[in-house]
Amino acid sequence: MKNLARYIITRLLLTIPMVFILLSIVFVVLRVMPGDPVSSMLGGHAPERVIEQKKEELGLNRPLSIQYLDYLWQICRLDLGESMVFKQRVTKAIAEKLPATIELTIFGILITLFLGVFLGAYAADRRRTVQDYVIRLYGIVVYCIPVYWMGLMLQLIFGIWLDILPISGRTSPRVFASTFEKTGLYIIDTILVRDFSALGDVLIHLVLPAFTLGLVLSGIFVRLTRANMLDVLRADYIIAAEARGIRHKKIVYKHALKNAFIPILTMMGLQIALLMAGAVLTETTFSWPGMGRLLLERIYLRDYPTIQGVIIMIALIVAMASLVVDIIYAIVDPRVRY
């Protein structure tokens, strides 16, 4: 346990250089990109004098190296700064949008894991049957579908044709989030104030975006789980368990799946980044007021501090998630020592 603590601390410390490298890249790329916050705010035809004045105000006419060092110093003080476009602290903008993204990605990941792992294990057990071929086809088809197209199709089918699910937002227009909002995680908030009709509304709004995100990623997990399960099912300890009279279902879904789960966990850690990227697209498709949409909007406006802040936040989430995966690793596999 002592080693585990040391490992966690090391990993946390390692995220600091990671964030700085990422930040430097983003800083440079943003400023190389055509356009800047001033012209996006004032439009292309503003008088030179006004533009200069605004640039002076935002500190954009100082040398780039000074701006960079200034920003780094600001970050070292744990200050993400203020938006260049709106009168708004970056931390506040993120705090408003973060819970929506967390809610979406958690459900997305649950759907991915549940579908991917279960279908993969089932296909491996039924190797070379119709079920296996259908599941494999599902895996590859779903993996090839771009997230936004999947979102559009689900909207079209379930929202327009069948008209059973809402296609945008986190709540219906007549459900007022302000009556329950506390943590920003609406599921928890509505449960806290025992407003169950609002809870139902929140859940039903979550279905399509979460499935869009979950389905696309489940493809890779179906194929990964199936491949690992096929390997594990050939292992000696599986035959040995069978020779002891243990039921086949128990062998497949307990003995084999637990072993096959270890590489799946690794993949989980790696896929978190992809999940965040998927969240940006999903949020845009479903008008989901999360960090992904915030990021996209602010990129259009060239709002440098907010963009940088959101990217730091996403980087931290990815780093934390892979740390959590590593800890789960140690819990699942007794052979892992840190």
Place this chain on the structure above:
Amino acid sequence: MATILEIEDLSVHFPIHIGTVRAVEDVSLNLEEGEVMGLVGESGCGKTTLGFSILRLLRPPGRIVKGRILYHGQDIVQMSEKEILSLRGRKIAMIFQDPLTSLNPLFRIDQQFIETLLTHEKGLHKRAAFTRAGNMLESLGISPERLLEYPHQMSGGMRQRIMIGMGLILSPDLLIADEPTTSLDVIVEAQFLDLLNDLRKQFNLTIILITHNLGNVAQLADRITVMYGGTIAEVGEANAIFDNPLHPYTQGLLSSIPNIKLDKPKLKTMPGSPPDLVNPPSGCVFHPRCPYAKDICKVQKPETFSKDGRLVSCWLYG
């Protein structure tokens, strides 16, 4: 003595893309209660497949295509899935070649023991199962505290003892040991064979010892079955076979054991290689390698002849 296992005309085939592997072909074998039967032969001769067939553990596409396996008079081949499950582990136990990979690495030893016990004895209390597992380990010379450890924390010899403990905890009367000492070093191997001998008396076990190591068989077996190319070459008392092998294959097998006492300059070997079981040779499967092959051997499968209380499938004795 009563017969515990009777195998009659058993054939096991593996249909694969290039044809059908006839892994076991027309094998008949009797096992008396309490005896140790050594099943010997080179790799790929069908001895492991035969062992797996007895518990119906064959992996697809492997399939029993013909024959009966009577355990106390009941045909295992015809049993329902439920019947075979209650037989596995409870009546017939099996241990495998590699103890290092035969225990699930993610479950503690006690969990694996308790699961086995609770599978067959419904309603047994967990604590009672734990105690029984502890007693079993103790009788195998392993401290019961080690139940709380994971397989990777133990040596190969210990893991093989745990495997056999897990096999015997429900007091089965038949143990199939599939090359149990192949991956152990010689000292641990000798200890393990001693242990097997003790357990055999203690549990009144009948053992099928599958091995390619004739030394193992010599130490433990009462009778020996020699397999070649999916068929049985010779069955007889262990001593008789060692003293006077009848089948030319057995003769070849025994003369290719190096002996440091004899002053021979060169180790004798058998020419040729094991048969292709997809397209087995016509007649006797051994005839291409047999120094005594006659015309009949090339066209007709040898019948099984009885000679000096032994069964031998060779035209030399017809």
